[in-house]
Amino acid sequence: xxxxxxxxxxxxxxxxxxxxxxxxxxxxxxxxxxxxxxxxxxxxxxxxxxxxxxxxxxxxxxxxxxxxxxxxxxxxxxxxxxxxxxxxxxxxxxxxxxxxxxxxxxxxxxxxxxxxxxxxxxxxxxxxxxxxxxxxxxxxxxxxxxxxxxxxxxxxxxxxxxxxxxxxxxxxxxxxxxxxxxxxxxxxxxx
Amino acid sequence: xxxxxxxxxxxxxxxxxxxxxxxxxxxxxxxxxxxxxxxxxxxxxxxxxxxxxxxxxxxxxxxxxxxxxxxxxxxxxxxxxxxxxxxxxxxxxxxxxxxxxxxxxxxxxxxxxxxxxxxxxxxxxxxxxxxxxxxxxxxxxxxxxxxxxxxxxxxxxxxxxxxxxxxxxxxxxxxxxxxxxxxxxxxxxxxxxxxxxxxxxxxxxxxxxxxxxxxxxxxxxxxxxxxxxxxxxxxxxxxxxxxxxxxxxxxxxxxxxxxxxxxxxxxxxxxxxxxxxxxxxxxxxxxxxxxxxxxxxxxxxxxxxxxxxxxxxxxxxxxxxxxxxxxxxxxxxxxxxxxxxxxxxxxxxxxxxxxxxxxxxxxxxxxxxxxxxxxxxxxxxxxxxxxx
Numbered sequence: 191x192x193x194x195x196x197x198x199x200x201x202x203x204x205x206x207x208x209x210x211x212x213x214x215x216x217x218x219x220x221x222x223x224x225x226x227x228x229x230x231x232x233x234x235x236x237x238x239x240x241x242x243x244x245x246x247x248x249x250x251x252x253x254x255x256x257x258x259x260x261x262x263x264x265x266x267x268x269x270x271x272x273x274x275x276x277x278x279x280x281x282x283x284x285x286x287x288x289x290x291x292x293x294x295x296x297x298x299x300x301x302x303x304x305x306x307x308x309x310x311x312x313x314x315x316x317x318x319x320x321x322x323x324x325x326x327x328x329x330x331x332x333x334x335x336x337x338x339x340x341x342x343x344x345x346x347x348x349x350x351x352x353x354x355x356x357x358x359x360x361x362x363x364x365x366x367x368x369x370x371x372x373x374x375x376x377x378x379x380x381x
Numbered sequence: 382x383x384x385x386x387x388x389x390x391x392x393x394x395x396x397x398x399x400x401x402x403x404x405x406x407x408x409x410x411x412x413x414x415x416x417x418x419x420x421x422x423x424x425x426x427x428x429x430x431x432x433x434x435x436x437x438x439x440x441x442x443x444x445x446x447x448x449x450x451x452x453x454x455x456x457x458x459x460x461x462x463x464x465x466x467x468x469x470x471x472x473x474x475x476x477x478x479x480x481x482x483x484x485x486x487x488x489x490x491x492x493x494x495x496x497x498x499x500x501x502x503x504x505x506x507x508x509x510x511x512x513x514x515x516x517x518x519x520x521x522x523x524x525x526x527x528x529x530x531x532x533x534x535x536x537x538x539x540x541x542x543x544x545x546x547x548x549x550x551x552x553x554x555x556x557x558x559x560x561x562x563x564x565x566x567x568x569x570x571x572x573x574x575x576x577x578x579x580x581x582x583x584x585x586x587x588x589x590x591x592x593x594x595x596x597x598x599x600x601x602x603x604x605x606x607x608x609x610x611x612x613x614x615x616x617x618x619x620x621x622x623x624x625x626x627x628x629x630x631x632x633x634x635x636x637x638x639x640x641x642x643x644x645x646x647x648x649x650x651x652x653x654x655x656x657x658x659x660x661x662x663x664x665x666x667x668x669x670x671x672x673x674x675x676x677x678x679x680x681x682x683x684x685x686x687x688x689x690x691x692x693x694x695x696x697x698x699x700x701x702x703x704x705x706x707x708x709x710x711x712x713x714x715x716x717x718x719x720x721x722x723x724x725x726x727x728x729x730x731x732x733x734x735x736x737x738x739x740x741x742x743x744x745x746x747x748x749x750x751x752x753x754x755x756x757x758x759x760x761x762x763x764x765x766x767x768x769x
Contacts, residue, residue, distance in 0.1 A: 243421075243423075243424050243427070244420055244424070245420075245421075246420050246421060246541045246543075246544055248421045248423045248424070249421045249422055249423050249510070249511055249512075249539050249540075249541050250538070250539045250540065252423050252452060252511075252512060252539070253511075253512040253538070253539035277430075277431050277454050278431040278432065278433070281427045281428055281430075281431045281433060281454075282431075282433060286423075286427070
């Protein structure tokens with residue numbers, strides 16, 4: 191089975207390609223380019239297309255399916271699929287599948303399930319990574335703000351932190367926000 | 382109650398939805414709404430179909446294509462409300478105009494003459510935002526009215542609206558039909574001129590509609606009634622010229638269009654900047670949110686789109702298709718929801734399309750209703766009874 195994966199996230203695309211290879215689908219081509227998609231698909235003549243639903247090229251792909259005589263008319267995985275919960279799972283995970291060469295539903299199903307699970311894994315990893323980055327950025331901000339307070343008010347680190355925390359509590363804001371204001375103000379006043 | 386989830390594409394005609402939330406019309410009706418920006422119309426359609434959204438900004442022909450099984454997951458959508466008439470522009474790129482020897486302020490007929498004559502030496506490529514879009518059907522309609530064969534003399538490419546200015550700048554397309562503000566954005570970049578408005582092609586063209594799953598409307602009847610009442614008031618508010626400044630500032634916000642309020646205000650007022658040199662033109666009824674029963678879901682409008690799908694060979698229409706399509710528009714849901722507001726709603730569910738040149742009285746509950754002009758550029762009149 192020839193599978194084309196259209197995804198702007200390179201890491202995710204290779205994650206899927208690898209997983210498909212392990213599951214016994216070695217013929218996977220990843221396309222990231224939105225340009226010349228039609229020509230590339232005509233050349234590759236895939237049996238199935240997996241696409242990132244957030245890819246802006248998706249509406250173009252749908253047009254190809256409507257008008258193209260170059261690509262054999264693909265059918266959205268969803269059409270004549272009565273399993274509503276699996277359709278919802280795919281859309282929720284952010285992946286769409288199109289079946290091209292009259293491929294039987296049972297054959298695309300494992301591919302689809304694999305794609306859904308990899309998309310979900312990827313977004314979980316992404317969320318964790320984003321959260322870790324955000325926490326790190328906040329800690330750095332707070333450290334800088336503490337440093338500024340210590341220098342300007344001649345106080346100890348512990349006292350500087352308390353001041354930040356109390357101000358945040360009084361103003362019903364987060365410590366990081368207060369720290370950010372202090373850093374910004376200090377930068378402005380220095381110039 | 383949980384918030385009603387609504388998808389939208391960053392366009393000026395998302396205005397009634399933004400007002401619904403931001404000006405508090407939803408809250409006044411006791412409902413909460415959350416708005417979700419999407420990159421592509423396919424996504425909006427799929428998320429609505431599988432229930433990730435409860436209601437959505439939709440291109441008028443999209444509900445038809447979905448219920449006819451032409452694209453996307455199977456779904457039974459209904460359209461109880463039309464969000465706006467018109468608001469699209471047709472643009473030619475500065476490079477195209479230069480290549481065919483026309484000035485930046487060239488007239489539509491001068492441009493169509495060059496396309497017809499094949500002056501460019503290759504088919505002229507136009508971008509439209511979606512295959513099943515009002516733009517696609519209106520552009521074909523105008524080209525055909527100008528004696529151009531849309532299947533032979535031009536190429537039509539789908540490009541999502543926010544990506545259109547970039548496609549114009551990169552010379553991927555020679556022109557486009559797109560919803561505002563994306564035409565004006567290209568004019569400001571110096572890469573295109575606006576030469577026609579959708580209202581010049583069909584003065585009464587339904588542009589975006591408000592779509593929902595039929596089952597959801599049945600299971601949440603009270604919420605749907607409240608939602609439509611709030612939306613009706615939001616549309617009136619958006620139509621009021623006195624609210625244009627506030628509305629354009631709201632739409633300009635990062636979570637909505639993330640563009641300057643000035644470029645957005647042009648579509649709201651119909652005061653367009655047509656060329657990179659700054660040529661001004663005021664287009665009457667450029668984008669209509671509420672006037673002369675404009676938000677009423679006329680069956681005849683859905684049948685017109687179906688007729689156009691057949692005209693261009695997208696499908697072979699059967700009486701069963703017509704029955705399906707008539708069933709998409711939900712005029713009764715509109716009436717049930719809005720009658721408590723004392724609104725004068727049309728008595729009929731369908732009308733002749735293209736027959737009015739000026740505001741004309743129409744049969745209605747209170748007899749005070751006037752319908753606005755709805756002419757086609759070629760003067761044709763579409764009689765839904767002749768196809769039904």
